[in-house]
Amino acid sequence: MTDFLDPVLTFIADNPSLAGLICFLAAMGEALFLIGLFVPTTVVLVGAGTLVGLGKLELMPLLIWTTLGATAGDAVSYWIGWKFKDTIKNIWPLYKYRSMIESGEEFFKRHGGKSVFIGRFVPGVKSVVPGIAGMVGMNFTRFSVVNVTSAVAWSIAHIAPGVIAGSALHAISQISVRLALVLGALLFIVFLSVMLGRWLILIILPLFPNAHAAIARWFSRRPDRISQWIGHNFDPAHPRSTGMLASTIILLVSMPAFFWLIGEVAPNEPMVRADLAILNLFDSLRTPLGDKIMVFMTTLGDGVVVTAVAVAVALYLFAKKAWRRGIGFVIAIAGTAIFVPLLKLMLHRSRPMELYTGADAYSFPSGHATLNAVLFGICAVLIAHERSRWAKAAIFSVTVTYVIAIGFSRIYLGAHWMSDVLAGLLFGTAIVSAFAFVFGPIHNEKIGRLTVAGIVCAVLAGFGGWHVHRSFDAALVTYAPQVHKEILQAADWRQTTWRSLPAQRIGLNGDAEEPLVIQYAGSLSDFAGLVEKDGWVRPPKWSLSTAGGFVEGETPPDSLPILPRSQNGRQPALVLIRNDPKTAKGGRWVLRLWPSRFEIMEGGTLEPLYVGSVVHEDILRPMGEFSGPKTDRDLPDADNNPARLVPGAVVRQRPGGTPVVLARRPEQPGLASQTGN
Structure with missing residues (x-):
């Protein structure tokens, strides 16, 4: 692995001007009017900052290139707004994002000229605010001053986290290059998952607003009660229709994918060979420090910790008389806890290592991945209920990061095959989507969302910390690297x-x-x-x-x-x-x-x-x-x-x-x- 990555890093280090040009184009692309929604600037700039922290690039040239790109992008967006003014809303495909342009106009009215500076840091409006400034005729000199100063601050805010991450990985690589690679891979997987979710919310869904309304009208015209219910609840005018539609789509994707994966783990299928290849890959990357980090994560996801968090949340829901959500929560957790061992017994797939007895001795699907996905996914639904879109994105991002880290630890430690963890995450996602679909529209059961978050964090820190402290040394021995020679x-x-x-x-x-x-x-x-x-x-x-x-x-x-x-x-x-x-x-x-x-x-x-x-x-x-x-x-x-x-x-x-x-x-x-x- 290091033999493959070292030439890549060396290539970038030998060509810093090329890296600067890439950062310039990425920063300019994100600032262009609406086009910025499609440009993965954060990935590029955080990655470039990471290379700075790793000592492969110089910081100041990178900041200058990025600032110039952000400044040029906003200037072009200003010109587009000044040139086309209100006709922009009727140009394809910009009219698909009319609501985003209107949000930018409202943001500009609320904050005035300083919205050019503030808007650069606000997701959802940063790609339209400079164009709005041109549309309303903001003085170009004043715009340019704000544009340059905000571009400097924005560049630092995007590159600095990467520099910190790169410095940390560099320090870790002094202990072990393989450990740095493992942590870098985990960060990449989490970051990619969050970015895909962002693109789904901001880019894909706005392309089909008419399809949403047309489907709802088709059901509402049908006489049967089920169609009437679907037409009413999925009507775009319904306050919770978007959430229910998203839950339905995720459920219809994740559950068939889960059953497809079951067929792919039959003997001699390519997925089985891929599982072995991935196992060997991580086996070659294991280090003592990496083992300790992953054992900590996998122990924090043990069944006793999941049970403690689930009991605490269930007791709170019943104490608040949120009977429907409480019963649904218990059914989801208990049903998953029963389903996983039953499926293990049906498939009889061997683990990469011997760990447990009974049904848990088998591998497919991963109980850690499945139960943690269901538990913390439902908790995220409860905490994010009726919050803003960006608050929901933040809550689910944290949840996804935590659950993926636990699943990743199972693959790294050789406790599960990759397909076991993927199946667990898919099934868990399907259960969470079903819970959100059924119980998301409920608004007459008042629960403290911050209280639920506090209970989850307190039990994880208290009981989970105690369990990790008690079991850590034994777990290190259990998950020690296996000798395959x-x-x-x-x-x-x-x-x-x-x-x-x-x-x-x-x-x-x-x-x-x-x-x-x-x-x-x-x-x-x-x-x-x-x-x-x-x-x-x-x-x-x-x-x-x-x-x-x-x-x-x-x-x-x-x-x-x-x-x-x-x-x-x-x-x-x-x-x-x-x-x-x-x-x-x-x-x-x-x-x-x-x-x-x-x-x-x-x-x-x-x-x-x-x-x-x-x-x-x-x-x-x-x-x-x-x-x-x-x-x-x-x-x-x-x-x-x-x-x-x-x-x-x-x-x-x-x-x-x-x-x-x-x-x-x-x-x-x-x-x-x-x-x-």
Whole structure:
């Protein structure tokens, strides 16, 4: 993993002007009239700030580029508003967001000229306020002063969190680079989930306002009582129709996805292979400090903590005589607690490690992910009830972050497969959506939303903290990294057990790729030295000059860097290339060796066993302006397999006829090269 990311960071560090240009375009894009809704500026700027904290970029040039972009974007939006004025509302597709423009006008009326400064920091209006200033004829000089000063403050506010996060990750990387990668991956997953929710609320839903009303009218015209109820409650004029519609859509997506996932975890399905690849990936990234963080999160999501929070919230709801919500809450939690073990018993899917007994000994779905998603999702619904749209977004963002962190910890610790956690999150989301649909419209059961939030936080901090303190040391032992290495005797490996190694490379998506035609035990440097005499060399590293070779039409094959490929989640331990003079337009052979879970024992010596592929890449040159490698052969002839150069190598045939070369270094006395089946 680090071998893949290091060239990316080095590329950015070597080209700071390119990073500045990207930040300029992103900041300008978000400030453009309404277009800013579609530009993921926060992702770009926080990511750039993170690279500053990691020491890969300079802060001041980045701030200057970002400020210039934000200033230019607002200036263009001002000109658009000044040029088109009220006709903007009738231009496609801007009329789809008429309500947002009207909100911007109301915001400008309320705050006057200072709305240009304030609006830059207010989600929902920041992409329209500069245009409104132009529409109402705000003095350009005054606008420019406010524009520049707000752009400076805005740039600092967006880049600073990334700098802090990057500095923290840099400090952690001094302890362990792998831990920094794990935490960075978790932050990325959470951030992506929040951003997708934001785009759904601000961009996708406004595109279909007429469809919402048309569907409601169609149901209201039908005579039966169910259609009348749907038409009334989903009418856009109904104060809670949007929430009910969102709940319905989420339910109709998450529940079918959950049942689809059940079918995908059958034996030999690609999802099963993807699960193993992801497990191996996280196994390679584990560190002692990372284990402690993830054990803390997974222990905080244990069943006893979930039960304590659920009981406390249920007692409060009944004490406030919120009978319907209280009963619905209990049914949702109890039903989920019964459903999860029943489904585990039905599917009998084994865990990656042995943890529990009874139904909990099985894996699918993850009880931690499912129960925490249901409990805290319903609590979020209760707390966010009848609050503003942005308050709801903040509450659900915190909830999503917490629940995903618990699910992530189960995958990291090897307690569950990735699909187990995904299924738990999907089912939990469906239950929360059903609860919100049924009980969201209730307004005559008054509960203290801040009180519910206080109860949840207090029980988590009190009882949850006590449980973590009591169980932490034992949990560290329980979730300790598993040793997956298996020792093979050299003689058995050469004759029979070589067949137990995978026949094809497995990608992260679980698909079977090119054949694995090499099994090598020994030192990688020895292997590289032996095949060097046949023209095999290490490929060029990623840099601006080597990456630029892809956009040039005459780049030699040995000057192009290698695209990454993983085997069951593991990155290659050795990559070599060799030019192919037989191809008229230029081509190359690429050899990759990946570590396996096996070790070879012979004569008291234990050596790691690697599996490898040898593929041929043709260099495509469309229009003579680009150089793009494309795999056109996925295995060499048996005589041209570079592993044959290792003294003592033997050749075996798989049932389909694919030759596999078995080689070991150092050379064992008396071992002659041979061929057999």
